[in-house]
Amino acid sequence: MVYLTRKAEFSASHYYHNPVFSAEENRRIFGRCNNPNGHGHNYTLEVTVKGAVDARSGFVVDLKQLKEIMTREVLDAMDHRFLNKEVPEFLTQIPTTENIAIAVWQRLAPKLQKAQLHRVRVYETPDLFVDFYGEP
Amino acid sequence: MSVDENRSTYGKCNNPYGHGHNYRLEVTVSGPVDASTGMVCNLVDLDGFVEREVLSRYDLENLNTLKEFAENVPTTENLCVEIFEILQRGFPHAHLEKVRLEETMMNSFEYAGSAEPRK
Numbered sequence: 001m002v003y004l005t006r007k008a009e010f011s012a013s014h015y016y017h018n019p020v021f022s023a024e025e026n027r028r029i030f031g032r033c034n035n036p037n038g039h040g041h042n043y044t045l046e047v048t049v050k051g052a053v054d055a056r057s058g059f060v061v062d063l064k065q066l067k068e069i070m071t072r073e074v075l076d077a078m079d080h081r082f083l084n085k086e087v088p089e090f091l092t093q094i095p096t097t098e099n100i101a102i103a104v105w106q107r108l109a110p111k112l113q114k115a116q117l118h119r120v121r122v123y124e125t126p127d128l129f130v131d132f133y134g135e136p
Numbered sequence: 137m138s139v140d141e142n143r144s145t146y147g148k149c150n151n152p153y154g155h156g157h158n159y160r161l162e163v164t165v166s167g168p169v170d171a172s173t174g175m176v177c178n179l180v181d182l183d184g185f186v187e188r189e190v191l192s193r194y195d196l197e198n199l200n201t202l203k204e205f206a207e208n209v210p211t212t213e214n215l216c217v218e219i220f221e222i223l224q225r226g227f228p229h230a231h232l233e234k235v236r237l238e239e240t241m242m243n244s245f246e247y248a249g250s251a252e253p254r255k
Contacts (some may be wrong), residue, residue, distance in 0.1 A: 003214045003246040048246075053217065056137065057145055058209035063243060064147060100206055 003118055004060045005048040008070050010079035013038040014095040017084075038082055043100070044123040045074065047106040047108060051115035061115035073107040101132035109134065155197060159212075159237040163223060165230035177230035185227050190219055212239040213232065216247045224249065 015038045016030035028035045033039070045069055051060040077087055083095035089103040101122045109117045122127040142150045149155065157182040163186060165225045167176045193202070199210035208214045232250040 001247075001250075001252070002214070002216060003248075005244045005246070007242045053211075053213045058211035059145075059215045060213050060245075078219075 001046055001050050001061050003050045004063075004066075004115070005046050005073065006063065006066050006070065008045045008047075009042060009074060010045065011040060011042050012073050012078050012081050012083050013040040014083040015091070016094050016096065018094060037104075038084070042123050043078075044129075045104065045121075045122075046121040047104075047117070048055070048113035048119040048121070050114060050118040054114075061112075066112075066115075069108065069111050072109055073111055077107075089101065097130045099124050101130045105132050105134055106135050122129075153171075154200065157212075157239050159194075159215075161186070161219065162235070162238075163234040165227075166233045167230040181225040181229055182227065189222050190225055194219075202236070212237055212243070212245045213247075216245040220247045220249060 015036055016028075016033040017026050017036065021029065034127070047066070049066065050060055053060055071107065078100075081087055083090045083100070085091075087095070087103070088094075089106075090099070093103075099128045101120045105120045106124065107115065120132045121129055122132075138143065163182065165177060165182065171212040194215070199205050199215065202210075204218055205214070208219060214233055218236065220232065223232050225237065232249075233251075234246055234253045236244060236246045236253075238244040
Protein backbone atom coordinates (compact mmCIF):
# COMPACT_ATOMS: atom_id res chain seq x y z
CA MET A 1 0.00 0.00 0.00
CA VAL A 2 1.50 3.32 -1.06
CA TYR A 3 0.19 6.67 0.13
CA LEU A 4 0.27 9.53 -2.33
CA THR A 5 -0.21 13.16 -1.37
CA ARG A 6 -1.01 15.96 -3.74
CA LYS A 7 -1.03 19.61 -2.70
CA ALA A 8 -3.05 22.53 -4.00
CA GLU A 9 -3.51 26.11 -2.89
CA PHE A 10 -6.57 28.28 -2.85
CA SER A 11 -7.52 31.66 -1.49
CA ALA A 12 -10.89 32.31 0.07
CA SER A 13 -12.63 34.53 2.56
CA HIS A 14 -14.97 33.68 5.39
CA TYR A 15 -16.34 34.79 8.72
CA TYR A 16 -17.65 32.90 11.72
CA HIS A 17 -21.20 33.48 12.83
CA ASN A 18 -23.89 31.23 14.28
CA PRO A 19 -27.42 32.68 13.98
CA VAL A 20 -28.44 30.62 17.02
CA PHE A 21 -26.13 32.74 19.19
CA SER A 22 -26.85 36.32 20.22
CA ALA A 23 -24.73 39.09 18.67
CA GLU A 24 -22.84 39.36 21.94
CA GLU A 25 -22.23 35.59 22.11
CA ASN A 26 -21.04 35.50 18.50
CA ARG A 27 -18.57 38.25 19.28
CA ARG A 28 -17.36 36.54 22.43
CA ILE A 29 -16.93 33.08 20.88
CA PHE A 30 -15.59 34.02 17.48
CA GLY A 31 -13.78 37.29 18.27
CA ARG A 32 -12.38 39.09 15.25
CA CYS A 33 -13.45 36.22 12.98
CA ASN A 34 -17.07 37.36 13.55
CA ASN A 35 -16.61 40.48 11.38
CA PRO A 36 -19.39 40.01 8.76
CA ASN A 37 -17.28 41.62 6.05
CA GLY A 38 -15.07 38.54 6.19
CA HIS A 39 -11.33 38.03 6.07
CA GLY A 40 -9.13 35.98 3.76
CA HIS A 41 -6.72 33.07 3.97
CA ASN A 42 -4.31 31.40 1.59
CA TYR A 43 -5.30 27.81 2.23
CA THR A 44 -3.07 24.86 1.37
CA LEU A 45 -4.86 21.61 0.72
CA GLU A 46 -3.16 18.22 0.92
CA VAL A 47 -5.08 15.22 -0.34
CA THR A 48 -3.68 11.76 0.48
CA VAL A 49 -4.94 8.67 -1.30
CA LYS A 50 -3.85 5.09 -0.75
CA GLY A 51 -3.78 2.02 -2.91
CA ALA A 52 -1.73 -0.80 -4.29
CA VAL A 53 0.80 0.04 -6.98
CA ASP A 54 -0.58 -1.14 -10.30
CA ALA A 55 1.90 -3.68 -11.66
CA ARG A 56 1.62 -2.47 -15.24
CA SER A 57 1.63 1.30 -14.84
CA GLY A 58 3.57 1.60 -11.57
CA PHE A 59 0.90 4.07 -10.41
CA VAL A 60 -1.35 4.15 -7.35
CA VAL A 61 -3.47 6.71 -9.13
CA ASP A 62 -3.07 8.83 -12.22
CA LEU A 63 -1.80 12.11 -10.73
CA LYS A 64 -3.20 14.11 -13.61
CA GLN A 65 -6.67 12.73 -12.96
CA LEU A 66 -6.34 13.39 -9.22
CA LYS A 67 -5.32 16.98 -9.96
CA GLU A 68 -8.30 17.39 -12.30
CA ILE A 69 -10.72 16.00 -9.69
CA MET A 70 -9.28 18.31 -7.00
CA THR A 71 -9.55 21.29 -9.34
CA ARG A 72 -13.08 20.50 -10.47
CA GLU A 73 -14.57 19.46 -7.14
CA VAL A 74 -12.76 21.76 -4.74
CA LEU A 75 -10.76 24.60 -6.26
CA ASP A 76 -13.35 25.66 -8.83
CA ALA A 77 -15.89 25.87 -5.99
CA MET A 78 -13.75 27.47 -3.29
CA ASP A 79 -10.86 29.42 -4.83
CA HIS A 80 -11.40 33.19 -4.65
CA ARG A 81 -14.85 32.70 -3.11
CA PHE A 82 -16.55 34.11 -0.06
CA LEU A 83 -17.17 30.71 1.51
CA ASN A 84 -20.18 31.77 3.64
CA LYS A 85 -22.08 33.11 0.63
CA GLU A 86 -20.89 31.10 -2.35
CA VAL A 87 -20.25 27.51 -1.27
CA PRO A 88 -23.44 25.53 -0.61
CA GLU A 89 -22.11 23.61 2.42
CA PHE A 90 -21.41 26.86 4.23
CA LEU A 91 -24.87 28.33 3.85
CA THR A 92 -25.78 26.11 6.81
CA GLN A 93 -22.40 25.37 8.43
CA ILE A 94 -19.72 27.69 9.73
CA PRO A 95 -16.71 27.59 7.34
CA THR A 96 -14.15 26.73 9.97
CA THR A 97 -11.04 24.87 8.83
CA GLU A 98 -12.58 21.74 10.41
CA ASN A 99 -15.72 22.04 8.29
CA ILE A 100 -13.72 22.87 5.18
CA ALA A 101 -11.71 19.64 5.61
CA ILE A 102 -14.94 17.64 6.00
CA ALA A 103 -16.52 19.35 2.97
CA VAL A 104 -13.43 18.59 0.86
CA TRP A 105 -13.57 14.94 1.96
CA GLN A 106 -17.25 14.67 1.06
CA ARG A 107 -16.66 16.24 -2.33
CA LEU A 108 -13.67 14.02 -3.22
CA ALA A 109 -14.47 10.60 -1.71
CA PRO A 110 -17.26 9.67 -4.17
CA LYS A 111 -15.20 10.79 -7.17
CA LEU A 112 -12.14 8.61 -6.57
CA GLN A 113 -12.19 5.21 -8.17
CA LYS A 114 -9.02 3.13 -8.00
CA ALA A 115 -7.40 4.73 -4.99
CA GLN A 116 -9.05 5.29 -1.65
CA LEU A 117 -9.12 8.64 0.09
CA HIS A 118 -6.96 8.45 3.24
CA ARG A 119 -6.60 11.96 4.60
CA VAL A 120 -7.58 15.52 3.85
CA ARG A 121 -5.32 18.13 5.43
CA VAL A 122 -6.20 21.81 5.22
CA TYR A 123 -3.76 24.50 6.31
CA GLU A 124 -5.47 27.77 7.17
CA THR A 125 -2.08 29.32 7.91
CA PRO A 126 1.38 27.71 7.99
CA ASP A 127 0.91 27.30 11.76
CA LEU A 128 -2.57 25.79 11.79
CA PHE A 129 -3.92 22.78 10.00
CA VAL A 130 -6.73 20.26 10.34
CA ASP A 131 -6.61 16.57 9.42
CA PHE A 132 -9.75 14.61 8.56
CA TYR A 133 -9.66 10.86 7.97
CA GLY A 134 -13.35 10.40 7.22
CA GLU A 135 -14.00 9.01 10.67
CA PRO A 136 -17.23 10.09 12.33
CA MET B 137 1.68 -1.51 -23.40
CA SER B 138 1.27 -0.22 -26.92
CA VAL B 139 2.79 3.10 -28.02
CA ASP B 140 -0.67 4.68 -27.75
CA GLU B 141 -1.37 3.25 -24.31
CA ASN B 142 2.02 4.44 -23.04
CA ARG B 143 1.30 7.91 -24.33
CA SER B 144 -2.17 8.05 -22.83
CA THR B 145 -1.04 6.59 -19.49
CA TYR B 146 2.15 8.58 -18.95
CA GLY B 147 1.66 11.71 -21.09
CA LYS B 148 4.77 13.92 -21.07
CA CYS B 149 6.53 11.40 -18.81
CA ASN B 150 6.66 8.97 -21.74
CA ASN B 151 9.30 11.05 -23.59
CA PRO B 152 12.08 8.46 -24.15
CA TYR B 153 14.77 11.06 -23.50
CA GLY B 154 13.64 11.10 -19.89
CA HIS B 155 13.22 13.96 -17.47
CA GLY B 156 14.66 14.79 -14.07
CA HIS B 157 13.33 15.49 -10.61
CA ASN B 158 14.90 16.92 -7.51
CA TYR B 159 13.62 14.22 -5.20
CA ARG B 160 13.59 14.75 -1.46
CA LEU B 161 13.79 11.66 0.71
CA GLU B 162 12.60 11.36 4.32
CA VAL B 163 13.39 8.23 6.30
CA THR B 164 11.59 7.70 9.59
CA VAL B 165 12.90 5.20 12.14
CA SER B 166 11.67 4.49 15.63
CA GLY B 167 12.89 2.78 18.77
CA PRO B 168 13.49 3.28 22.45
CA VAL B 169 15.92 5.99 23.48
CA ASP B 170 19.15 4.30 24.51
CA ALA B 171 19.88 5.24 28.12
CA SER B 172 23.61 5.70 27.62
CA THR B 173 23.58 7.63 24.32
CA GLY B 174 20.19 9.35 24.53
CA MET B 175 19.65 8.31 20.91
CA VAL B 176 17.20 6.11 19.02
CA CYS B 177 20.04 5.33 16.63
CA ASN B 178 23.18 7.15 15.71
CA LEU B 179 22.28 9.61 12.97
CA VAL B 180 25.78 9.28 11.57
CA ASP B 181 25.04 5.59 10.92
CA LEU B 182 21.69 6.37 9.31
CA ASP B 183 23.11 9.18 7.19
CA GLY B 184 26.04 6.98 6.17
CA PHE B 185 23.75 4.13 5.19
CA VAL B 186 21.42 6.35 3.15
CA GLU B 187 24.37 8.04 1.47
CA ARG B 188 26.06 4.73 0.64
CA GLU B 189 23.10 2.54 -0.27
CA VAL B 190 20.54 5.00 -1.62
CA LEU B 191 22.00 8.33 -2.71
CA SER B 192 25.14 6.97 -4.33
CA ARG B 193 22.96 4.52 -6.26
CA TYR B 194 20.24 6.92 -7.43
CA ASP B 195 21.57 10.49 -7.31
CA LEU B 196 22.15 11.88 -10.81
CA GLU B 197 21.41 8.50 -12.37
CA ASN B 198 19.05 7.56 -15.14
CA LEU B 199 16.71 5.33 -13.12
CA ASN B 200 15.45 3.49 -16.20
CA THR B 201 18.93 2.04 -16.75
CA LEU B 202 19.12 0.39 -13.30
CA LYS B 203 18.36 -3.30 -12.87
CA GLU B 204 15.53 -2.78 -10.38
CA PHE B 205 13.73 -0.74 -13.03
CA ALA B 206 14.43 -3.07 -15.93
CA GLU B 207 10.91 -4.49 -15.54
CA ASN B 208 9.30 -1.99 -13.17
CA VAL B 209 8.51 1.53 -14.33
CA PRO B 210 10.48 4.01 -12.17
CA THR B 211 7.41 5.82 -10.91
CA THR B 212 7.89 7.53 -7.58
CA GLU B 213 5.63 4.84 -6.10
CA ASN B 214 8.06 2.12 -7.17
CA LEU B 215 11.16 4.13 -6.20
CA CYS B 216 9.67 4.72 -2.75
CA VAL B 217 9.02 0.99 -2.25
CA GLU B 218 12.53 0.14 -3.51
CA ILE B 219 14.20 2.55 -1.06
CA PHE B 220 12.09 1.19 1.81
CA GLU B 221 13.25 -2.33 0.98
CA ILE B 222 16.92 -1.31 0.78
CA LEU B 223 16.65 0.19 4.27
CA GLN B 224 14.69 -2.71 5.66
CA ARG B 225 17.23 -5.23 4.37
CA GLY B 226 20.35 -3.36 5.41
CA PHE B 227 19.78 -1.01 8.34
CA PRO B 228 19.42 -2.95 11.58
CA HIS B 229 19.97 -0.15 14.11
CA ALA B 230 16.35 1.02 14.47
CA HIS B 231 12.88 0.03 13.36
CA LEU B 232 12.07 1.41 9.91
CA GLU B 233 8.73 3.20 10.13
CA LYS B 234 8.36 4.71 6.71
CA VAL B 235 9.93 6.24 3.67
CA ARG B 236 8.52 9.44 2.26
CA LEU B 237 9.62 10.63 -1.13
CA GLU B 238 8.77 14.04 -2.60
CA GLU B 239 8.77 14.10 -6.37
CA THR B 240 7.92 17.80 -6.53
CA MET B 241 6.78 20.37 -3.98
CA MET B 242 3.23 19.36 -4.84
CA ASN B 243 3.51 15.52 -4.87
CA SER B 244 4.78 13.07 -2.32
CA PHE B 245 4.59 9.33 -1.67
CA GLU B 246 4.81 7.29 1.51
CA TYR B 247 5.43 3.60 2.04
CA ALA B 248 5.49 1.78 5.36
CA GLY B 249 5.63 -1.82 4.17
CA SER B 250 2.64 -3.74 5.38
CA ALA B 251 1.91 -1.17 8.09
CA GLU B 252 -0.10 2.02 7.78
CA PRO B 253 2.12 5.10 8.17
CA ARG B 254 1.65 6.74 11.54
CA LYS B 255 -0.75 9.67 11.53
